[in-house]
Amino acid sequence: MMDFPCTSCGECCKNIGSGFEKTLKTDVPLAIKDLIEQFPYKLDENGACSMLNEDNSCSVYNNRPIICNIKLAAKLLHIDEYTWFKQNADACNDLIRSANLDDRYLVTIGEQKTYKEAGKDSKKGTRGNI
Numbered sequence: 001m002m003d004f005p006c007t008s009c010g011e012c013c014k015n016i017g018s019g020f021e022k023t024l025k026t027d028v029p030l031a032i033k034d035l036i037e038q039f040p041y042k043l044d045e046n047g048a049c050s051m052l053n054e055d056n057s058c059s060v061y062n063n064r065p066i067i068c069n070i071k072l073a074a075k076l077l078h079i080d081e082y083t084w085f086k087q088n089a090d091a092c093n094d095l096i097r098s099a100n101l102d103d104r105y106l107v108t109i110g111e112q113k114t115y116k117e118a119g120k121d122s123k124k125g126t127r128g129n130i
C-alpha cells in the first residue's frame with residue numbers, strides 16, 4: 001500500500017491544537033481520541049507544536065507520536081488505510097487552502113504525487129510522511 005503523500009506544508013503541525021479539537025468532535029475511533037489526549041508536547045498560544053522547526057521539519061520526526069504518523073496509526077489501530085488517508089487528505093487540503101498556500105501542496109490520494117513533484121525533500125517530513 002502507498003505511503004501518505006504528505007507535501008510537507010507544515011500546516012498540520014502549525015495548527016495541531018485546532019486539528020485535535022476538531023477531531024475530538026468527530027466519530028473517529030476512541031483509540032485515536034486517546035492518542036490525541038496523550039499527545040506529549042507543548043503547543044504555543046496559536047496551537048502550533050513546540051517540536052516544529054522553522055523549516056517545517058519535525059525535530060522528533062523519527063520518534064514522533066503515533067498520532068503524527070498517519071500510516072502507522074492506521075496500521076496499529078486497524079483502520080481502513082484508504083478511508084483514513086482520504087480523511088486526512090481532506091483535512092490537509094482544508095488547512096492548505098485556509099493558509100492560501102500554492103496548489104502544489106495539495107494532497108491527492110489515488111493519484112499520488114511524489115515528493116519531487118511536490119517540490120519537497122522527503123527527508124524533511126512533518127506529520128504524514130513515513
Ligand code: SF4
Pocket residue numbers: 005006007008009010011012013091092095105107126127128129
Ligand atoms: S500531513 Fe498534510 S497538513 Fe501536514 S504537512 Fe503533510 S500535507 Fe501538510
Ligand code: SF4
Pocket residue numbers: 012013016041049050051052053057058059060061064065068126127
Ligand atoms: S509531527 Fe512533530 S512537529 Fe508535527 S505535531 Fe507531531 S511532534 Fe509536533
